[in-house]
Amino acid sequence: MIPPAALPAQLLPSIPLLPYNLLPIVPSLSPDKHKGQTGGKLLTLGSSPEYFGAGMFAASAMLRAGGDMAHVLTLTEAAGSAIRANSKGELMVFTPEACGQQTCQDLLSRMDGVCVGPGLSRSDEAHDFASFCCDVIAATPHITSIVVDADGLFAHPSQPRPPLTCFQNDPRAILTPNIVEFRRLTSRYCPSPLDSPSAPVPAAASSLLSELGVGAIVVKGRTDHIVTPTHHVECAVNGGLKRCGGLGDVLAGVTCLFATWLRSFERGGGEGGPQLHEVLYAACAVARESSRRAFVRHGRSTSAPHVVGEVGGVCEELFPPW
Numbered sequence: 001m002i003p004p005a006a007l008p009a010q011l012l013p014s015i016p017l018l019p020y021n022l023l024p025i026v027p028s029l030s031p032d033k034h035k036g037q038t039g040g041k042l043l044t045l046g047s048s049p050e051y052f053g054a055g056m057f058a059a060s061a062m063l064r065a066g067g068d069m070a071h072v073l074t075l076t077e078a079a080g081s082a083i084r085a086n087s088k089g090e091l092m093v094f095t096p097e098a099c100g101q102q103t104c105q106d107l108l109s110r111m112d113g114v115c116v117g118p119g120l121s122r123s124d125e126a127h128d129f130a131s132f133c134c135d136v137i138a139a140t141p142h143i144t145s146i147v148v149d150a151d152g153l154f155a156h157p158s159q160p161r162p163p164l165t166c167f168q169n170d171p172r173a174i175l176t177p178n179i180v181e182f183r184r185l186t187s188r189y190c191p192s193p194l195d196s197p198s199a200p201v202p203a204a205a206s207s208l209l210s211e212l213g214v215g216a217i218v219v220k221g222r223t224d225h226i227v228t229p230t231h232h233v234e235c236a237v238n239g240g241l242k243r244c245g246g247l248g249d250v251l252a253g254v255t256c257l258f259a260t261w262l263r264s265f266e267r268g269g270g271e272g273g274p275q276l277h278e279v280l281y282a283a284c285a286v287a288r289e290s291s292r293r294a295f296v297r298h299g300r301s302t303s304a305p306h307v308v309g310e311v312g313g314v315c316e317e318l319f320p321p322w
């Protein structure tokens, strides 16, 4: 643990962490509600034997930030078994191998929010399965938010129908690319000169947003750029100094949860709540503050599970449980 007095400015907590009021959309906790009714039913579609951790981190982050039920849907039993063995039973894990395609389809149609892509891999088999699931997701109005991240964003010209195309012109979709994924997407979908690697991120992200017709794009990096059809905001809250793998998965999970809360509030007729860009800013701020706290505690040994472990404490301070 780095003693507080020794922290350099770039590791101090950002105060306030949130310039926006998220409380109107945070579900109230009550003994009258049953499971799924407070934090929501969430699912991550992804993970593969090589990258099983990614889907697990996203799903765990959903749960730690306040979700009620977090599922992982993954193609192979090899990945599913690895997640079951490593998640202390807090995640519900489904695979078509173990439970059949129909059960997977039924499961998807009961979700409130889904995150597509962490650890999915780019194999043809994984993408075929993801495309089948994304068709179900796209056709299920009950699902209010769809985060597309990592390999869910991969759209090679040789692929006839990458998963992302299921969500074109779907305002529920929120893309969370890292800078490499973002440049790949702009070079495929944006008109030049915005497809150039040196094009400014906000302008290129706005162009990508309208080309794809999605609800928002969050471009991650030293500064996160959040772009919706009406707003562009930047989140530069201090994070940790170690860029271990899995931090983007944490952000994807928290983003999916907060966007689901916003949509549930709006569908319930709520008024005076935050706007989408403010909710996405909150997700970035929570992910970055969690990585800062993990780094202050663990320094160079910080890894993604440490960051997941901080998410609950950060959210508890922002949204007290009563």
Ligand SMILES: NC(=O)C1=CN([C@@H]2O[C@H](COP(=O)(O)OP(=O)(O)OC[C@H]3O[C@@H](n4cnc5c(N)ncnc54)[C@H](OP(=O)(O)O)[C@@H]3O)[C@@H](O)[C@H]2O)[C@@H](O)CC1
Pocket: 050, 051, 052, 053, 054, 055, 117, 118, 119, 120, 121, 150, 151, 178, 179, 180, 181, 245, 246, 247, 248, 249
């Ligand atoms: N524990 C797990 O299971 C985890 C699994 N994960 C899963 O791994 C899968 C592949 O993801 P990926 O990002 O490594 O692959 P891809 O986009 O091909 O990158 C290729 C090359 O681009 C660069 N590069 C990458 N990111 C960059 C950045 N932010 N800023 C700058 N450069 C960057 C870098 O190039 P290099 O530095 O090596 O030259 C990299 O080698 C995906 O499913 C993901 O979810 C992760 O979630 C982590 C935890």
Ligand SMILES: Nc1ncnc2c1ncn2[C@@H]1O[C@H](COP(=O)(O)OP(=O)(O)OP(=O)(O)O)[C@@H](O)[C@H]1O
Pocket: 150, 177, 178, 179, 220, 221, 222, 223, 224, 238, 239, 240, 243, 244, 245, 246, 247, 248, 249, 250, 251, 284, 287, 288
């Ligand atoms: N220089 C930085 N300073 C602070 N936070 C950062 C920095 N770069 C990235 N982040 C944060 O780290 C998280 C992951 O961003 P990154 O660009 O590494 O995504 P990723 O490559 O998709 O991650 P993953 O390893 O999960 O695949 C985001 O929350 C982002 O805000």
